Amino acid sequence: MDTNQNSQSLYQTIETDRARILSEWVQEQKGALSGHGSLNEKTLTDQCNLFLQHFIAASRDGNLADLATPEWQSVYKVLEDVSKSRSELGMTPSDTATFVLSFKKPLFAALAKANEGNAADLAAAVWDATVLLDKLGLYTVEVYIKTREAIILRQQEDMLELSTPVVSLADGILALPLIGTLDSARTQVVMESLLERIVATGSTMAIIDITGVPTVDTLVAQHLLKTVTAARLMGADCIISGIRPQIAQTIVHLGVELGNVATKATLASAFALALDRLNMAITRVKPKT
Incomplete structure (x- = not known):
């Protein structure tokens, strides 16, 4: 199965089983982020739903290798907003990367169901999805770090002003x-x-x-x-x-x-x-x- 076929397979799998994938993904995050009451189920569901919307469009109209296309840039924008919001809430880089990495379990289960009886296609689909999600997960951490650095710099500037009263x-x-x-x-x-x-x-x-x-x-x-x-x-x-x-x-x-x-x-x-x-x-x- 080539990259284009993998893209279509990924799109079709998520589109077909979207409701179950979304539900399981939200539950995965709720378990991982149980200590953060500020992220309730509705917030998680809205974030995941928006990501799925753009992810489906990107995997359908684009491909899994070239993430510079406008479709994948829309996915990056969603991840950027999620990363910034979690950084500002004081969550850790691991908490932020969990947004993408926790998507693997329900997605892989859906791919296994869609490719039942065809081990070669399943292995190729899982590998391509893993590479893609790892790239997106790393991006969330990069945005998180940049946001934290900006917050720290702003706090340092505020402290400098407070420490120099005239x-x-x-x-x-x-x-x-x-x-x-x-x-x-x-x-x-x-x-x-x-x-x-x-x-x-x-x-x-x-x-x-x-x-x-x-x-x-x-x-x-x-x-x-x-x-x-x-x-x-x-x-x-x-x-x-x-x-x-x-x-x-x-x-x-x-x-x-x-x-x-x-x-x-x-x-x-x-x-x-x-x-x-x-x-x-x-x-x-x-x-x-």
Whole structure:
């Protein structure tokens, strides 16, 4: 039996026994995904029914070897939607691949029934169906991985934004407390956040507090200087606070030149310097008791 005949045989087998195949396929998935209550029987049935609809059309009008035809692209689109939805639900790659791989058992049973008494045709049909479904199963995993990577990247970007809050300490004075490692990607977020706030508030002083930065090496120092330079171009002077003894020694040892950037040991000291530069002061309105 050649590939075209296999395609017709596969199409005819599924078309003839579609209701039973669909029912058994849904039950196979329910057993495999019993721990995921968000995928109820109706959802599974709708997904499987849509897949069968396009799978039948592809195996009837196309072939089992060339999956670049429009008919098979429609099958891929269904798998893409299924993979994305399962990825977003937090399901595993195995759970996602199960959608296709669990189709084998009811399909092979139907092929055995259709090719009863003809072992050669049955073996050829099962082999071609296996190769085809394995390719489609691998595609679901590829889409799953890409979707998870996109979700992780988005979460990382959200965390970067949350970890770089720019707060207003007083009229014209901003503070940017940094916590964690300062790499190139985070520097870009830090710079954008600070510049946006400088423009929005018209501030002329910005305090970059690195108390929460565990280590400062040459690269981190360069990132800080880039941020300071960008802020100056927007009309704001910067003060770097949180210079601990260990960090001071490291900066000297590395030979890093901070230029004329003002540095302070604490955020409070930096804030006092910023107030002084703006001819501002904080006064106590009531005597201390």
